[in-house]
Amino acid sequence: MTDIKHHLTDALLMAYSAGTLPEAFNLTIAAHLSMCDDCRARLGAFDTVGGSVLEQCNRAPMDQGSLEATMARIMSAPTQAEDGKPKPGAASDLPAPLVDYVGGSLESVKWRPVGMGVKQAILPTSREATARLLFIPAGAAVPDHGHRGTELTLVLRGAFQDETDHFGPGDIEVANEDLHHTPVADIGADCICLAATDAPLRFRGLIPRIAQPFLRI
Numbered sequence: 076m077t078d079i080k081h082h083l084t085d086a087l088l089m090a091y092s093a094g095t096l097p098e099a100f101n102l103t104i105a106a107h108l109s110m111c112d113d114c115r116a117r118l119g120a121f122d123t124v125g126g127s128v129l130e131q132c133n134r135a136p137m138d139q140g141s142l143e144a145t146m147a148r149i150m151s152a153p154t155q156a157e158d159g160k161p162k163p164g165a166a167s168d169l170p171a172p173l174v175d176y177v178g179g180s181l182e183s184v185k186w187r188p189v190g191m192g193v194k195q196a197i198l199p200t201s202r203e204a205t206a207r208l209l210f211i212p213a214g215a216a217v218p219d220h221g222h223r224g225t226e227l228t229l230v231l232r233g234a235f236q237d238e239t240d241h242f243g244p245g246d247i248e249v250a251n252e253d254l255h256h257t258p259v260a261d262i263g264a265d266c267i268c269l270a271a272t273d274a275p276l277r278f279r280g281l282i283p284r285i286a287q288p289f290l291r292i
């Protein structure tokens with residue numbers, strides 16, 4: 076995909092490379108990386124720094140016989156090719172890192188309504204952060220919200236517009252406490268996003284109160 080214009084920040088790529096992010100962020104970043112050659116190349120630079128640090132670390136000796144024990148395990152492990160089953164999602168419409176979380180393709184997503192036509196599906200990740208798929212019907216808005224932490228939003232299908240810019244397939248928006256926004260899906264197609272948050276959005280519990288101005292549309 077060459078027309079991606081919204082990319083990951085250096086800070087996020089560095090943290091991803093260092094392995095210090097919660098699972099929901101890793102998943103969203105991995106999904107963007109699978110769609111974005113630019114960010115994959117930039118990640119390579121950070122990974123190289125990590126590799127170089129490792130090379131220069133003092134060695135810590137392992138127990139006697141560790142190598143033999145590891146080799147013995149490798150030799151006695153069953154070969155996986157005998158499984159025979161085709162990998163689910165081999166032809167999935169989702170980025171590869173997402174396939175296992177969803178259990179296949181977009182068809183298998185178990186959507187739950189969150190109001191005003193917007194639907195979501197929370198994905199199973201560790202609890203420090205939350206990953207969810209968002210379905211925003213064409214022309215509809217996600218209720219205006221702020222952020223208590225960081226929110227990453229990766230567009231998988233369709234596109235949305237908010238106060239900052241227009242985001243299409245593969246684009247990732249990095250929002251923090253400073254951003255208050257109202258993402259609106261393009262008229263032409265339903266918009267499906269993967270969003271990761273490390274703190275509750277400020278519209279949680281507010282939906283009943285903000286529903287009225289939206290219904291006025």
Ligand SMILES: [Zn+2]
Binds near residue numbers: 107
């Ligand atoms: Zn990118």
